[in-house]
Amino acid sequence: AQKVTQAQTEISVVEKEDVTLDCVYETRDTTYYLFWYKQPPSGELVFLIRRNSFDEQNEISGRYSWNFQKSTSSFNFTITASQVVDSAVYFCALSRMVTDSWGKFQFGAGTQVVVTP
Amino acid sequence: AAGVIQSPRHLIKEKRETATLKCYPIPRHDTVYWYQQGPGQDPQFLISFYEKMQSDKGSIPDRFSAQQFSDYHSELNMSSLELGDSALYFCASSSSRDYTEAFFGQGTRLTVV
Numbered sequence: 390a391q392k393v394t395q396a397q398t399e400i401s402v403v404e405k406e407d408v409t410l411d412c413v414y415e416t417r418d419t420t421y422y423l424f425w426y427k428q429p430p431s432g433e434l435v436f437l438i439r440r441n442s443f444d445e446q447n448e449i450s451g452r453y454s455w456n457f458q459k460s461t462s463s464f465n466f467t468i469t470a471s472q473v474v475d476s477a478v479y480f481c482a483l484s485r486m487v488t489d490s491w492g493k494f495q496f497g498a499g500t501q502v503v504v505t506p
Numbered sequence: 507a508a509g510v511i512q513s514p515r516h517l518i519k520e521k522r523e524t525a526t527l528k529c530y531p532i533p534r535h536d537t538v539y540w541y542q543q544g545p546g547q548d549p550q551f552l553i554s555f556y557e558k559m560q561s562d563k564g565s566i567p568d569r570f571s572a573q574q575f576s577d578y579h580s581e582l583n584m585s586s587l588e589l590g591d592s593a594l595y596f597c598a599s600s601s602s603r604d605y606t607e608a609f610f611g612q613g614t615r616l617t618v619v
Contacts, residue, residue: 424607432594434549434610480548484608489556492539492600492608493564496548 391416393483395497402504408468410500412481415462418442420486423457423464424494429477437479440464441486471504478502508532510599510611518617519587527582527614531599537561538580539608540572541596549596555580556602587618 392415482494511530541549551564555574600608
């Protein structure tokens with residue numbers, strides 16, 4: 390069985406502060422995908438990043454960066470210099486690396502990020 | 507680029523009524539997934555179809571059924587609606603031939619009154 394844990398229910402920051410979202414996962418698969426999705430108040434799910442389990446290189450994409458550590462089963466996500474538009478619920482998700490299961494996600498409970506001016 | 511289309515975007519139904527949600531995947535995507543997201547919850551996997559056959563099943567109530575048609579669009583049929591069925595329903599699609607992340611539609615917000 391797969392499980393994704395986002396221990397932070399809500400994080401409140403002031404604009405321009407950095408925000409780090411924690412994600413810990415459990416899976417018996419040796420290969421898998423990890424994702425971060427953003428859900429603004431309008432409700433749609435916005436894809437942010439994807440990593441596969443055999444690529445632990447951490448990267449930066451604009452104001453987003455992530456820290457994937459397979460040894461600790463963690464996939465943390467950081468927003469640098471937060472903006473009010475970053476206010477949303479952020480979901481960490483896991484999917485199997487199997488052809489007809491790429492879109493079958495196990496989501497975490499989500500972390501509400503509130504950025505105030 | 508074409509995205510996943512869900513219709514309707516909003517739907518209001520009364521208890522015990524029936525609702526049909528539609529999902530049109532990205533062209534050439536052969537796999538469709540349905541999710542239900544209750545208020546304050548994370549999306550929960552309901553069911554998926556690959557090449558018009560059910561490929562996996564999650565916590566889908568017996569009152570719900572779904573199918574994928576020859577043109578790969580999918581419909582989620584929900585009968586005997588209950589207040590607790592009020593939720594955001596997402597459809598996602600992916601291609602088995604070349605991996606890309608699954609793309610989500612914008613969702614259908616179902617309100618049962």
